Amino acid sequence: MKTIIALSIATLTLGAGLAGCDVKKTQEGSVTTPKFEKTREGDVTLPKYEVTPPKVEVTKEEKTVNVPTVKTEERTIEVPKVTVTPAKDNK
Numbered sequence: 001m002k003t004i005i006a007l008s009i010a011t012l013t014l015g016a017g018l019a020g021c022d023v024k025k026t027q028e029g030s031v032t033t034p035k036f037e038k039t040r041e042g043d044v045t046l047p048k049y050e051v052t053p054p055k056v057e058v059t060k061e062e063k064t065v066n067v068p069t070v071k072t073e074e075r076t077i078e079v080p081k082v083t084v085t086p087a088k089d090n091k
Contacts, residue, residue, distance in 0.1 A: 009058075022052040 029047035 021054065024050045024052075026050050 025047060026046075027048035030045045031043070
């Protein structure tokens with residue numbers, strides 16, 4: 001349970017951290033449409049970006065919280081009982 005909570009918190013923290021990235025476009029992109037001739041091909045240049053992610057630190061600290069507990073007790077109850085008798089081979 002502690003592992004699931006820790007992973008959930010880490011995932012949420014990283015997701016929030018990615019939203020704070022600094023993105024700068026360093027090169028424009030372009031697309032030339034190919035003509036419908038067999039001698040010329042189209043050209044595609046993708047834009048380039050420089051991404052600086054934020055600094056994210058994940059640490060631990062101890063806190064005292066109220067946690068519900070579940071108590072069990074032993075009781076005698078009726079439960080279904082299934083008996084299976086295999087079919088006899090009549091060959």
